[in-house]
Amino acid sequence: MNAQGERLTVEQVLALAPDAASRAAGTRLALPGPWSGTGACSTGTGGRVLWGECKGSGGRPYRTVVALAHADGPAYQCSCPSRKFPCKHALGLLLLLWAEGGDAVPEGAGPPEWAASWLDRRRQRADEAASGRAVDATGGPADPAAARRRAERRAARMTSGATELEQRLTDLMRGGLAGVRDAGYGQWDETAARMVDAQAPGLAARVRDVASVAGAGGGDWAARLLEECALLHALNQGFLRVGELPEPLAATVRSRVGLTSDAAAVLAAGPLVRDHWLVLAQRDSDDGRLTTRRIWLYGRGTGRMALLLSYGAAGRAPELCLPVGMSVDADLAFPPAARPLRAVLGTRHAAPVACPEPPPGGDTAAALRAYGEAVRDDPWLEAWPVVLAEVTPVPGEGELGWQLADASGGSALPVDPRGSGDSLGLWRLASLSGGAPLRVFGECGHAGFTPLAAWAPAQLPTLVQTPLPTPVPL
């Protein structure tokens, strides 16, 4: 399945950390000093288990167990009181495997009693869950009629929500945007809350986006606000007449309004696309309640782009973690959409391997063309993932924003000022480039380009200037 029986790479371990503070705390514990009674062994099912006791500030050491056999990533147990998950002790234990040439965690005959009992309980729970799923699979939903009634009730609520939102938008047009500019977020918040009540989270999120455009100001705020309102209006209209739309577009409208199917259903429905998926970039965003992890993939055989999403509750890292720069032989399922991009990760057929070359790319005009074609299918698309083959970053100066300039031809893409990660991300890009063209992966949208990873130009002059195969996250 996945890299069972292997050590997780340091990147993979650090990506499990819920936040930067845990990452730092975990790395500080990646030394033998505070640890005692560490050990590792293989389980009967081919997985690996690590355990150890870590001295904390109190008298009694914390007992930490990590099981690496889990299909969705490692499982952890620690006696510390931290609510972070995984806690710094679990991270430290995983990183400890890299310390002192590996001697810090010796191979043991079997876990001590305290670790074994947790593993047993976990196995029991997994067995129960598996048998529960088996019943579901054979018996189907407990009561299909009740499920249908629930779905109909929700559809009715969403329809009335969309109708109400339409009313608000036309009222806004009648009264004029100038009036809402100074009205603040209050009325938008209320509208967003109404959409949450109507079980249309997609509409609620778009309302909040409209509010942020209204609040951001700037010279062309009215035009941008009108664009957002008009697209929201188009989504409402699409949903209210979803039955008249051709199927892929209808699916896009449904998912954009907030009707999504769960990962298992998507995988079951297929079709599965098996490819060597190159992991291009990973980025986490946190809105205070939820951590959203985006992982961008490029299919080396199919040439397809894919986007995996994974969520974690506040303080927890999303579980899905793929090593950036590596290639994973795996199945993906794309839910139906007018322009499929989001995907669900299915079976991984082999451990990730190093990727010999970066993906091919185009120039800035090709990037905008790719976005334009995608928008033709899905008008609500903000941006589309593309690779720019050879661009040179031009730092912003005063009012002028950053640009990525084509190596030849005098054209450039403006960098989207909203999405440049931490403020140093663009400077990292400039530093990697050193004034020379380099290959950049990112999202190209109507507000500009958001760089997500770059491949440093080869350091030594070679006959062919091939980029180094490792992308650097920005």
Add this chain to the structure above:
Amino acid sequence: MPRMTSTTVTHTAAASSASWAGLVAAALLGTDRRTPPVTPRPGQDVAGALLDAAAVRTVRRRAGLLPVAARTVPGPAPEDVRPPLPEAARRRLEQLLAGRAAPGGRRGSTPDLTELLPQWLAAANRHGYRAPADLLPALLEAARARSDLRQEALALAGPRALWLARLNPQWKYALREGAGVGVADPRQAQRVWREGLFAERAAALAALRRTDAAAARELLASTWAEERAEDRTMFLDALGEGLSLADEPFLEQALGDRARNVRATAAALLSALPGSALSARMAERARACLAPGRAGDGTVARILVEAPHECDAGMERDGVEPTPPPGRGERSWWLGRLVEAAPLSLWPARLGVAGAEEAVALPVADGWRADLHAAWAGAAVRQHDAAWARALLGPADEPPLPEGAPGLDPARLLAVLPPGERAEWVAEFVAAHGLSQAFRLLGVCAVPWAEPLGRAVVDALDSARDAGGYPWSFSGVMGLAERCLDPDAAGRLEVLTTLPAGPDETEVTAGAAGYWAEAFGRLVGTLRLRATMRTELQPAAQQPAARQPAAGPAGPLGAATPPRAGGCSP
């Protein structure tokens, strides 16, 4: 222009031709006040038609976007031919730089990464590595916030960081402090000197001074008359490096400068040159102030002091500030300035004794002892005279002066002694007086601490614990010990981290013992981390065990490494 599929957005032919500006104007004012240029479908109100038309225009605009004209691309960064950091060290640097932002609070038993960055940078520079390009911005940011990091950080960052600093005004400091990085080519220096900003000129001058002291002085002299007074002071300061008698004519001329700060700087530099005319003039003046007082048998019994009665124009020209600071008497102030600026070699002959030690041992008449010794100490520091520094410091086990006592600053005198002697003196001091006054003395000792200093500090901490103190009373020294003890001492310290065995070992240990165990735990942890960091910086071929493939994407990739026996751990 790409065509929309007609089902995406409902629209009419009229709507699609409407002007965008007209739509925005109507939306801004409201369709009640201004009619938009759209034709509603039957049964549709004008607001709905406006939204329809706007949606079509929006999607059409987004689908047909074209690139913009590129601005001028920055010129190429200079090449950096130094070898890259080994992978593990690269990762460590990333972690140390990230640790800067980690939240504070009680430190517990884990090492303080921010305190280890300076020595990591110094060690990496000793190996001659270059920093990875993607970490340069973080490195520049770290050094911007902490000026103590700048020299080493900019050395590691190299020419590409200066290239970056020219693009980002936030990093301007690097141009000032880092321009000396790399070779100081005299022609290059001349160009910068003629055309550069003040910071770049100062850096170019300092860099040239290090490689060709005379060329730097001539460069400064070539534009001396046109420089502003405050710039003259700063530039003159740069001559402190590589100072020699060849600089004397220029400095003598600067003694007549219009600006007082320039005169004072020139005088201070000249007095550090024992063979200079200024120091001869000072010697003449100082000689008149001290005389041997002989006993009946003709031996020298004490020093007689006749402090100056006035500060004449000659003294003032030679850099003596006529007005003493508040609380100091005029005569004692002038005496101090004269003796401080006079060559120490003058005194044994003048006082009729064999050397520094005998001179310092002589009693001083009329309560002038403290003033005289403070002035000698100043001279010893300025002239880097180890014999006088040693004599003035005295034996380490003598009762120390109260901290902040005027004049004699043992830390500054210690800095004049050779490193080994420094460590021995401080070790004796710590053994005799404990740690409470040792902080500044420890600060001037070479890192890592040589034995017997390390042992003396650890023993003193151990005694402090036994005496019932709390570790935070010694947090300053603890922090220094974490950074400065030899990492190889970690094993010896391990025993200190264990709690004293109680009747029940699971009982939560309250009070000082637990905190001490934690503090020692952190000390040992930090020393081990420093040892690890040292190993990581070894060039790949010398590492004891190759932990990761040398090449390959993004670091130690377990999956790419052939699994060792046991897979998870060897």
